Amino acid sequence: MPDQTKERIVDAAYRTLVRRGYHETAMKDIAAEAGVAPGLAHYYFETKEDLLVAAIEHGCEPLIKVWEAAGVSLSGPMPEDADPMMFARMGFELAKEELKTYGGLFLLTFDMFGVGLHNPKIASAVRTFIEERRAFVARITRAVIAGMAEPPLASADAIAAAIWGSLHGIYLQKVMNPEFDAEAAIDALSEMTMAFATRPRSTSREEG
Amino acid sequence: MPDQTKERIVDAAYRTLVRRGYHETAMKDIAAEAGVAPGLAHYYFETKEDLLVAAIEHGCEPLIKVWEAAGVSLSGPMPEDADPMMFARMGFELAKEELKTYGGLFLLTFDMFGVGLHNPKIASAVRTFIEERRAFVARITRAVIAGMAEPPLASADAIAAAIWGSLHGIYLQKVMNPEFDAEAAIDALSEMTMAFATRPRSTSREEG
DNA sequence: GATCTTTGATTGAATGACCAAACAATTTGG
């Protein structure tokens, strides 16, 4: 029962935070959603911030499982035998799928970003969150660069930051406006990066 | 004096909101920063939300002036005689400059995004904010596409969404971590888009 | 020119509500 209860609280927190947002949900709202007394949330989580972090991690679980089912782990290395271009393409496809299926998680993520702007504890969680995912993109980027006819001027890390940033910028637009065609934007990003990765060796180019 | 006072309150709001964030600043903090009585802020602005919107607009003013000094208006058309590629390149350069000079504004912008996630009034302001800027990028994109050897599969709007998104994703990384090398990321984005825009006509390519 | 009047600007103190966290008391399960 104890572990079950904690899990129930985290799940209730996730649902409530997605629905109402961090600053608009009270601890007792979460407790009510979980069907427990107001005080119990503080028994398992010292602060509301801790509960937010737990809720985000909880929300990310299914998403990470999808990636691992596809043979990729967020923190582990890329499989050596795989085609990096295929991985990149798959990444964009998965991104589209995730946005469609786990829209609430992205909402909560941006909420966390907002809170993290002026809250050290959340800020630290946000930095970890970003770095982990950006490093993942960087691993794929490095592998793709290794196969390019002419290596780019920019570092793999810089390119990864631009690509990860673009995905999240697209997520933002989608979260702020459900009418927004995020799939088309991700396809455009995919087309640009793929064209960049496969461009032929050129005689001369200028610098940015 | 009356107009001056309102301006003073908006300016105080901008500074206080940047420093402490929307949810962590009280109306009376803003009033204190402006050197007026607590009630006066509500005399000029019905709600705290209105003051946030006014503060953002106030913060954007110098930035818009820089663009107009460079011959571009956010909402107007592009000058017909200009080289679109040059405009694009200049856009990326200005983006780097802005991020260095007006870091606080970006912080406040992301704060507004966070608040807008669950606040209809702010959400509407955010949508306008995004659409205005994305449309601006789209105008440049359209002009660039017109000069491409082989037009892209993606629409100009989709490409603009990916590029604007990337810039803001990069801003986000910078805001969350000052160590982050945003200039390198913007250079990488610039390199990718420029390479894409100038790529030669190819015999055959696959779809994303 | 002196006094009254109006209007808008400004003040500072309520109001009314909310909430995170702490806590003492009770229950449960081993």
Place this chain on the structure above:
DNA sequence: CCAAATTGTTTGGTCATTCAATCAAAGATC
């Protein structure tokens, strides 16, 4: 019987917004 789990209340504080009262200045009246 004990320790962990759970309850529901209290605490101590916050804050947006309202409001009655003051103030300053600009007309209006005589």
